[in-house]
Amino acid sequence: MKGRPGPLLVRGTLVDAPHDPFTTGAPLRVEDDGGLLVVDGRIADRGAIADVRRRARDAGTAATELDLRGGLVVPGFVDTHVHLPQVRVIGGLGLSLLDWLTDWALPEEARLAEPSYAAGVATDFVHGLVEAGTTTALVFGSHFAPAVDLLLQEAERVGLRTTAGLVVADRVLRPELLTTPERAHAESVDLSSRWHDRGLARYAVTPRFSLSSSPELLDACADVLRDVPGTLMTSHVNENPREIEQVAAAFPQARDYVDTYDRAGLLGPGTVLAHDVHPTDAGLAAMAAAGSAVAHCPTSNAALGSGLFPLRPHVEHGVRVALGSDVGGGTGFSLLKEALQAQFTQSLLGPDGLPLEPAHLLWLATRAGALALGLGDETGDLSVGRSFDAVHLRPRAGTTTATVVEHAPDAVAAWRALVALGTTSDVAGVWVRGRRLDGDDDVRHDHLGDDSGQDDEARRARRPVG
Ligand SMILES: [Zn+2]
DSSP states (O other): OOOOOOOEEEEEEEEEOOSOHHHHOOOOEEEEEEEEEEETTEEEEEEEHHHHHHHHHHTTOOOEEEEOOSSEEEEOEEEEEEEGGGGGGTTOTTOOHHHHIIIIIHHHHHHTTSHHHHHHHHHHHHHHHHHTTEEEEEEEOOSSHHHHHHHHHHHHHHTOEEEEEOEEOOSSSOGGGOOOHHHHHHHHHHHHHHHTTBTTEEEEEEEOOGGGOOHHHHHHHHHHHHHSTTOEEEEEESOOHHHHHHHHHHOTTOSSHHHHHHTTTOOSTTEEEEEOSSOOHHHHHHHHHHTOEEEEOHHHHHHTTOOOOOHHHHHHHTOEEEEOOOTTTSSOSOHHHHHHHHHHHHHHTGGGSOOOOHHHHHHHHTHHHHHHTTOTTTSSSOOTTSBOOEEEEOOOTTSHHHHHHHTOSSHHHHHHHHHHHOOGGGEEEEEETTEESSSSTTSOOGGGGGGHHHHHHHHHTOEEOO
8 A cells, every 4th residue: 555645635515424314313414515634544624614724724734635526525335245256247137046146156256266367356346346436345255265365465455445254165055165164264264364454454254154054164153253353254144035944944953044143153243244135033133132233235135036125123123234235146336326226125115114315325335334344433424533435426527417416406415316326437536544546556447438537637626725
């Protein structure tokens, strides 16, 4: 990583969701002509631009002004469930989970045994996240330890805040993806000892799902959690009825799917389980008691026909929920699209659904994920004290999205329009700890193409203040 830039004075329309709208009813927080003073990558002051600029000047802080007016400045997106080895096979539509895994995803995952192939996938994957405005991700790594190393190296080089781990399985999957409890433990401890809490990287113990895990493998995973303090745990749960039946048959002693993890000691405040489309009350109660979180991946649930996510009982039980893209079961890296699909899903549930307002959608895509990953002090909103992890959403001139955003009566309506219409091409800038990820040589950005004029304009807009 390069060194940190000097103090920045960021000017723009600031929109974030610092308080849980599900429990507090809090609306979005908006600063229309707002300013953020960023020192050493961290937000040191915020408010109206004139006030922040004056306070910086009075304190003798020489800050470079970064003019992000036009569009919105929102916290960087937090993707709580995304698979490294599936970036090149996004789009396997029309299959249900177990067939999709066997016929579509796992053959590609096996290719990551070859380090040169895995290196290319890691580059594509990190690039895809940054292009979508994701600044923090909980990543399902690979079944091959060298591929996990390559991912974390690439994330470190680019500056993406990444938690990832070795995916382990010892049954059901194709043979080259299987390990043993002993080897899983040794490789996981080795990776986590080198990567956990190194810069922006952290480690997550990652059994693929109970269906492909013996009880002994789950025990080995719990040993890693104990041996390397602070590591997270992530897996899948209650995604598909056929999967759930097979898990019940494989774990006859378990009360339900959640219990297969709980009885192994894998349920805690650092646990993030993807999907939970078909929960049980007992499972929800267990997750709430443990402080575990659910990664809700709505485009994946639709693409694989998994079902409509019952958000209401999760909220009523006090289970934390955040968004994940579930690439490549999901349909891309954009959490704008996931937010839209989450809104659709609740609408389609009719009276059982939980209507989602703009504040819920931004919360689910940002702050909720930061809290689920234990990064609440660090990221997820634009409060003083947080890292400046942010996205500038500015549609290209001449697009329908630009038209709707320009005519939006206020910033909340603009955010609503960006959820409905926005794509990765509306991401005009991405920062983590005050450092731009997408606009320099650290990330391939040939995709910017006709955006390059915007970038030059943004660079020209940097000028000293005071
Ligand atoms: Zn998944």
